[in-house]
Amino acid sequence: MKEKYQIVIIGGGNAGLSVASQLLIKDKALDIAIVDPAQKHYYQPAWTLVGGGTFDINTTVRNEKDVIPKGTTWIQKGVNSFQPEENKITLQDGSQLTYEVLVVAPGIQLNWDEIKGLKENLGKNGVCSNYSFETAPYTFEAIKNLKKGKAIFHNPHTPVKCGGAPHKIMYLAADYFRKHNVLNDIQVEYWSGGTRLFAVEKYEKTLLNVCKRSNIQLNFFQKLVEIDGENKRAKFIGFGENNKDIETWVEFDMIHVTPPQSAPNFIKESTLANAAGWVDVDKNTLQHNRFANIFSLGDASGLPTSKTGAAIRKQAPVCVSNVLAQINGKQLSASYNGYTSCPLVTGYGKLVLAEFDYNNQPQETFPFDQSKERWSMFVLKKYVLPWLYWAKILPGKA
Helix, strand or coil, X not given: CCCEEEEEEECCCHHHHHXXXXXXXXXXXXXXXXXXXXXXXXXXXXXXHHHCCCCCHHHHEEEHHHHCCCCCEEECCCEEEEEHHHCEEEECCCCEEEEEEEEECCCCEECXXXXXXXXXXXXXXXXXXXXXXXXXXXXXXXXXXXXXXXXXXEECCCCCECCCHHHHHHHHHHHHHHHCCCHHHEEEEEEECCCCCCCXXXXXXXXXXXXXXXXXXXXXXXXXXXXXXXCCEEEEEECCCCCCCCEEEEECCEEECCXXXXXXXXXXXXXCECCCCCECECCCCCEECCCCCEEECCCCECCCCCECHHHHHHHHHHHHHHHHHHHCCCCCCCCCCCCEEEEEEEECCEEEEEEECCCCCECCCCCCCCCCCEHHHHHHHHHHHHHHHHHHHCCCCC
């Protein structure tokens, strides 16, 4: 392994690979290293559908080596620390890499341990989560086996990847219960660390109606702190003015948990981080606010938008353009407007395609009202987007 590269990209997920591929399309002579210890690469947006029993999880995984762009050097190691003043990173084995430009895109960290009892109960006692390859299929087992009682769907108090995922599975579950004539015997509840169901009013209106038709009870300003799987109960602590520090044990027959999330520890503990622990970048240029030859995009970046694959698809070309400008001593001219998208599955064959910018203003692709539930958009989610990801996005062509 050589020690110096023109461009070092931290992360071999959607963001890192899209940027690497697009850079090579612009200039195949670039000397690029991708740093990521992963063996496998996952198409995670389909895990909601896996949890709803309508997608094969085995089609969501490939070997990392098969998706690394040809013409790059893959360094299959983890990162320990950054030395940005010296243009260096130190890897977990103690070796160092030097770069001209650094792109930081390691994704998000799932903090399962933050909820007492969660890890020990995942995959049993009705405790499920679509947020891992191993546990997503059990979600459908829990939904399928529930005939009466209480189903809780949890959203944490932190930002998460795919902000709609914690409630998309709730809508699918409610639809499943309805189709199997058990919805009247099941109380569906949403317990969230957020302040509202969805940040954009146009789409939230539709989602509130979806909740209404399934009699879903909504609870906000609630932090999940413990799972007692044996006794099938969960402990929440309220925050905010009205329910500050109020402790509530809620009984459940099934609970879908979304783990609290953060930037990886090696980001949070570095000089690259902002006060909240994310990579401190300009929200338009994606350039670091203190180190001009460092850029960041994707879930670990401090960009104030929802953390989605659709956001990355718009961030990647901006990052590529500005990285090349930085290398060539030119002014950074590409700008990202905060576009993100959330395909909100509201039932089997129903989807609301939310698209919006930094100001939570809709930025819709299609010439119709996307706040309406549509079968065509469900088809897009289930069939078109997975193909687009593997065939076009990762190779840098979309």
